[in-house]
Amino acid sequence: MSRIGKMPVAIPAGVEVTVADGNLVTVKGPKGTLTQQLQPSMTIKQEGAELLVSRPDDGKENRALHGLTRALLHNMVVGVTDGYKKTLEVNGVGYRAAKEGNKLVLNIGYSHTVEVPEIDGITIEVPQPNQIVVSGCDKQKVGQFAAEIREKRPPEPYKGKGIKYADEVIRRKVGKTGAKK
Structure with a gap:
């Protein structure tokens, strides 16, 4: 399991996250709005004030994309809050x-x-x-x-x-x- 990929992404107060079809993620916060198309094979779930990323199987490409997807989500959340x-x-x-x-x-x-x-x-x-x-x-x-x-x-x-x-x-x-x- 990816050590970075399995960590949840905390969503602070004042930040709104929307996950559309095909993993089109939109993050709105005090500093602005970011939209990014993430890998459709990854599963992004919002549970309360956290985002969780999971992968379909343990294939080499999916293992690499697991941590990347989580890191991109984290960078978007940090960007709209702190910049x-x-x-x-x-x-x-x-x-x-x-x-x-x-x-x-x-x-x-x-x-x-x-x-x-x-x-x-x-x-x-x-x-x-x-x-x-x-x-x-x-x-x-x-x-x-x-x-x-x-x-x-x-x-x-x-x-x-x-x-x-x-x-x-x-x-x-x-x-x-x-x-x-």
């Missing part, structure tokens, strides 16, 4: 970020500024010129959008310049040594 947040840091001399309207404007060492438009369901905040906070209720969208921002100038290993996650550690390399005589 998800990724913090990025901009490192480098003259590198900075600013928010203009609904666009993120980055000065990251190119001859031009890089503009990243905000997408639906994602909010961008720039509390400091060297910090970007991406937040939203969909975990996958938040992570993907943060990865796209980081991709504009990934951190390099010699000086550590670029855009990195706040909790990311850059493994530094030793630069060139002097000429041998």
